[in-house]
Amino acid sequence: MTYDPQELEPRWQNVWAEQEAFKAQIDKSKQKFYCLEMFPYPSGHMHMGHVRNYSIGDAMARFHRLMGKNVLYPMGYDSFGMPAENAAKKEGGHPHKVTHSNISSIRSDQERMGYSYDWSRFLATSDVDYYKWNQDMFLTLNERGLVERRMAPVNWCVDCDTVLANEQVKNNRCWRCGLEVVQKDMAQWFLRMTEYSDELLDELDNISFPENVKTMQRNWIGRSNGAHIDFPVDGTDSVIGVFTTRPDTIFGVTFVTVSPEHELCEQLCAGTKWEGGWRNLKEECAKISEFERINMLKDKKGVFLGKNAINPISGEKVPIYAGNFVVSSYGTGAVMGVPGHDQRDFDFAKEYELEIKRVLIEDNGDIPDSPQHRAFEGYGQMVNSSIAGFDGLSGEQAKQAVISTLEESGSGRGKVEYRLKDWLLSRQRFWGTPIPMIHCESCGVVPVPREDLPVQLPLDVIFTEEQSGNPLASHSSFVDTRCPSCGINARRETDTMDTFYDSSWYFMRFCDANNDSEPFDRQAVDYWMNDGVDLYIGGIEHAVMHLLYARFFTKFTRDSGMNDVGEPFGRLVCQGMLNAPAPYCSECNSEYHVDYSGSDCPSCGDQLSSRSAKMSKSLGNTVSPEDMISKYGADTVRLFILFGANPEAGMDWSDSALEANNRQIYSIIDAFESSLNFTNSPSDIDHWLSARLRENHRKWVKAMSDVSLREGVMVSHFQMLSDWNWYIRRGGRDKSATIQFLKGWAPMLAPATPHLAEEFWKKIGQGGIVANLEIENPGENPDDLLTMAKEKFVKDIISSGRNLKTLAERHSKADITKVVIQTSPKWKADLALEAIRLNDENFDFEEEGHRHLKALDVFNNEKTRGEVFQAWSSFTTGSKKKRGRIHTWSDGEKSLISMEIDETKVINANSGFIATELGVETVEAYGAGQGEDVGGKAKLASPLEPGIAFV
C-alpha cells in the first residue's frame, strides 16, 4: 500500500475533532482516569523532550479509553514568565502577543502529533480568565493567614532583575540564567508554606512518587528534631539562642559560634578591639564566590567577639565566636560548639586552641578522660556531666533528660527545625499575575476587594531593550488607584507572582476549565481528582519546586473547603532523558558541539570520539520533531519514542532505529493488506492464531496498565506481527480467522500509532472509530494452552532440528535428504505422566522419589533399570544445574503429556512443513523402539523431546 502519513494522519485528526472523540464529561457510572502531563511553557516549537512526554501520556490516555475508563486528558500552557518578556523587549512588542503566537505554534505541533487532548479545556495561565483566579485564591490565602509581607534577605538575580525563591537557586546560581545570585534585603510577599511542613513530609510515605523524588522532597523539607537552648551573654541582657539536634552533648560545650551576619555580633563587639576582625569576616563571607565556598569546607575560620556565653545548664562560661561555617538562615544562625562530639567543632577548636571535652563514651569500658583525636559523633553514655543525674544516660533518654532540665529552668525547650522556608512569592517582573494588594498611606497594605478583581496587566506597555526594572512600576494608570477602605489616593502593588503559583493548581482548573464564577467547581474536582491525578508525567527537574508547591496548594484549597483530596498526584512518572550522540574527548572528559564532530578536540587536540549526551541546544545534538514528522509521519516517531525505552529510562536517539520502526509500520501494513484477499479456508493453525491473540492481549493489558509502554508496544507492534507471520508461514489464510485476529489487533495499535489503528479498523470493515471504542476482552479459552503448546512442540523440533542439521552436515559426506524423528517410548511417557501427577499432589520427590520409583512396574526390568532411573531423575529432581522437568514444563506442555498426545501423529500431520523448514525431502517419525534406531538416537527420545537424526 502507499503509506502517506502526511495525508492519512491529518485526515484522522480531523475525524477525531469532528466527532469530539476526546471530550471528557463527568459520568459517575464510569471509572475515571485523569491523565496529565506537566504543561509546557510555550517557547515556540515543540522539542523532542515534549514529544516523549506527550507520547507517553497520550498512549496511556488512549489505552484507558479503550479499557472503558472515563478519561480526562487536557492540555494548556504555563505561559507567564520571563522569556516572553525578554522576547518582547527584543522585538519591541508586548509579551501577550509573543505568548499567543508561541502558543498557537506549539499547539499546532501537538495537534500534528495526534495527541488526544480535550481541547475544550484549553487554558493559558497568562490569560486573564485564568489569572484572575490566581488573584481570587491569593485573597483566600490571605484570609487564611497564609500570606505575609516582610523584610527579608532575598536571593537576587541581577540578570533577571528579580528575586528568586530558595528552590530556584541551584549552587548559588539562578536556575534560569545561571548567574550567581546576590543577597539583598527587601520587603517581599511570602506564602506560609511552612505551616504544612509536617504534612508535606509525612504524607510522602503514602504517595507513589518515585523514590528519588521523595528523597529530594524529604531532604528539601529537612525536618530535624532537637532543642532550642538559650545561652545568656555574660555581663549583658542579651541571649544567644541556638538550635541543636544533640542536647545530650550540652556538657561538652566549650564555645558558642554565631554566623557573621547574626544581629548580635555588632552588639557584642561594637566599639571594642574585636570589631574590626568581625567586620572583615562578615565582608569576606558576603562576597565569597561559589568556588571559594567549596574550598572553605576545609578552612574553618572564626573571630572572637569579646564576650562569653553562659551554659544555662552547667553555668560554665565559654567564649563567643563568629564563624564562617555557621549558616545564618538555618535554625537561629547560632550553634553551640561541642568539639568532642562534632567534627566541625573539633576542627574549629584545634584551629583556635579551644578546650575539647569528652562528655559521651563510645563503649562502656572507655575511659572518660582519654584524649580525643577526632570527634565522636555517635550516641553513647553521658560522662563528665558537671551536675549529677546525667552520667550514664544515652541517646533519646539523655536528650530528653537535658531538655526537661532546660525547660524547668526556662532556658530551653524541645524544638523541631525545618530546612524548608516559606515560599517567597513576589517577583519584580511584568509578565506574571499582579498581586492584588494596594498600599495606602493611612491604612497600610489593603487587599483588593474580590468584586474589583481582576487586576489586569496593562496591554499598552511598550517594551524596549533599554528598559530596566519592572515596567509595571512606571505605568501610572496601573499604579495609581484609590484605597478600597478609606478612598484616598493609593498605590497598587507592582510585584507579580512567581509563575510556580500558576502551575500549583492548574490541574484542578482543568477539571472545570471554563468556570467563570469560581476557580473550579467542587463536584467536578472531587470527581476527577479523587485519589489525585491518576497518572502525572513530567521531568525530574520539578521534583522539588513544582511538585512541592502543588502539594502545598492542594492542601490549602482542601482546608479552605474547595476540594476533598489532599494529595494532588497519584502515580507520578518522571520520564528519562533523551540523549543523542555528541563529540566527546575522553582525555578532557567533556562533550563538544556537533560542529566539532570528526575533528580534533579544541582544547587538547586529541581525536574526538562520540558518546551520547542529553539533547541540548548548547551541544547542538537536538533532533527536530517537525523534520522527523515530515519524513516519517507522527506514528513512526511515536512508535520509536515508546519502543526505544520505558518511560523512566533514559533513551538514545538513533536514526537507524527510527528507520527500523518505520519499516516495522510497513510490515504491519502488509499484514493488514494481505488479509483482504483471503477467502474462507479454515485450517488447524487458525485456532493457534486466535489463542495467540488472547495470550498477547492479556500480556498487553498487563504491561500497559503498569505503564510499561515498551513492553506493551513490544506485544502490540512486534509480537503480534511475528505471530501473524508464523500463521502465514504455516499456511493460514482463512478470512474469518484473520479478520477476528486483526479486529483484536487494530485497537492494540492505537496507543502508540493511533492514526494507523483507525486506518486499519476501517480497512477491515469495522464501523465507528477506534478513538470511541471500548475494547472487547477476548476472554480465555481453556484449550489455548494446549493449542500453543502443541505448536511449540513443532516449533521446537524445527529449532533443534536446525541446530542438529548443521552438526550433522559435518559428519556426512553425502547430502542430507531425510530426518528421522523417534518419539518418546511409552514407558518414558508414562513415567513423565506419573511424575506430573505426583507433583500436583505436592509429592516430595527428594524424600520419597526413589522408594516410589522402585515400587513401579517399569523398574522391574533389569535391562532398562538404569535408563528408567535416569529418566525419573531428569523428570523429578533434576541434576545439579538443571531442575526437574516437572518444574520447567509449561502448563500447556504438562497437559500435552497428561493427555498422552500421540507425538508421532502430530509430527506426521506437519511433516510437509517440517521438511521445508529443515530443508530435507522426507520426514519419518515413529516411536522409539518401533523402527530402526537411526543414529542411536532412541535413547535420547523423551516426552516432547524426540530423538532426531539426519541421514
Add this chain to the structure above:
RNA sequence: GCAGGGGUACCCGAGCUGGUCAAAGGGGCCGGACUUAAGCUCCGGUGCAUAGUGCUUCAUGGGUUCAAAUCCCAUCCCCUGCACCA
C-alpha cells in the same frame, strides 16, 4: 561527605519476589529466500565447543544455597540530588 539510582553479550535495553536464563525485544552485523539488481519484505545466525545434554559469561572479589545475573558482604566505577543544616 550524606542520600537515591545504577553497572547485563558489538550497541541500546528487559530480567533481578533465586531454578523454565546462554539470558526477552530491538539496533547493528553475517548468511539464506525473493528480485534482473538494489531496496523492501520474509527466514535463519550472532560467547566457545559440540550430532543434542558440555564449558565460560550478567562491574570485581568473597559468601549463602542442591542451585545465583537474581539474595548477603566488601571493593571499584558511573549518574542524580543535597551540600559546613548544627
